Amino acid sequence: MIITISQHAKQDIMDLLKLPAERIRVIYQAAGDEYQPVTDPEQHVAARARYGVGERYIFYLGGLDQRKNIPQLIRAFSQLYQQIGDPHLQLLISGNPDKHTGPLFPDPRPIAAELGMEKQIIMRFVEDEDKPVMYSGASLFVFPSLYEGFGLDPLEAMACGAPVVCSNRTSLPEVVGDAAITVDPADLSALVSAMHSVLTNNELQADLRARSLKRAALFSWQRTAEETLAVYEETLARSKAQRKK
Numbered sequence: 001m002i003i004t005i006s007q008h009a010k011q012d013i014m015d016l017l018k019l020p021a022e023r024i025r026v027i028y029q030a031a032g033d034e035y036q037p038v039t040d041p042e043q044h045v046a047a048r049a050r051y052g053v054g055e056r057y058i059f060y061l062g063g064l065d066q067r068k069n070i071p072q073l074i075r076a077f078s079q080l081y082q083q084i085g086d087p088h089l090q091l092l093i094s095g096n097p098d099k100h101t102g103p104l105f106p107d108p109r110p111i112a113a114e115l116g117m118e119k120q121i122i123m124r125f126v127e128d129e130d131k132p133v134m135y136s137g138a139s140l141f142v143f144p145s146l147y148e149g150f151g152l153d154p155l156e157a158m159a160c161g162a163p164v165v166c167s168n169r170t171s172l173p174e175v176v177g178d179a180a181i182t183v184d185p186a187d188l189s190a191l192v193s194a195m196h197s198v199l200t201n202n203e204l205q206a207d208l209r210a211r212s213l214k215r216a217a218l219f220s221w222q223r224t225a226e227e228t229l230a231v232y233e234e235t236l237a238r239s240k241a242q243r244k245k
Contacts, residue, residue, distance in 0.1 A: 003228065005027065005028060006175070030155070057137075058092070058139060059134055063095065073191075077195075080196055092122045093122065094124070109123065138162050140162070142164075143157075143164065154175060154180065165182075
């Protein structure tokens with residue numbers, strides 16, 4: 001028996017390993033208990049100061065490898081910045097471009113420089129202890145990934161009440177459901193439009209925040225543990241039954 005983390009991952013396993021569906025069980029992941037809305041203004045002020053962002057920022061967290069589609073996010077932000085006309089709007093990308101190099105980890109800084117966005121785009125690794133407050137304070141969390149096995153980062157953002165714009169590919173629609181705006185990550189205009197809609201519509205932003213919390217509450221590590229234990233017990237019982245034959 002194989003346990004995997006999404007229906008999409010299950011289908012990938014079936015396609016690649018030619019295994020029957022009954023050999024694979026899907027058990028979802030969850031955001032940790034530490035991921036919840038942070039409401040203390042002092043925590044927000046201190047965290048923003050640590051990462052050099054103001055009150056209005058778009059947040060991305062989830063790695064800088066090629067499948068994460070960061071160059072597209074930067075291009076989208078550049079267009080959005082021109083449309084919004086707010087000089088204080090920033091994009092915070094969690095990550096250190098110098099940590100990994102090569103074709104699988106394209107450096108996003110040259111694109112930001114080419115578009116004149118060096119001052120508006122902050123690239124700094126956000127520490128684990130700061131993730132909840134940075135998710136909570138974001139005007140928008142954007143996740144334009146081209147491929148995921150699950151999509152834990154947008155789920156963590158939702159657990160903190162962030163409005164989310166997310167890729168509609170692979171497993172991500174399973175995770176975010178109808179609580180996020182999903183778009184084709186290859187469609188630049190669609191990505192810009194979705195981001196613009198959230199930032200310019202307070203009612204939509206509030207609705208997405210409420211939907212985020214409700215959606216994230218459907219996932220829990222307790223449930224994950226219980227379902228995993230059930231698969232182990234079922235597999236053990238089947239193994240014992242086969243030995244008796």
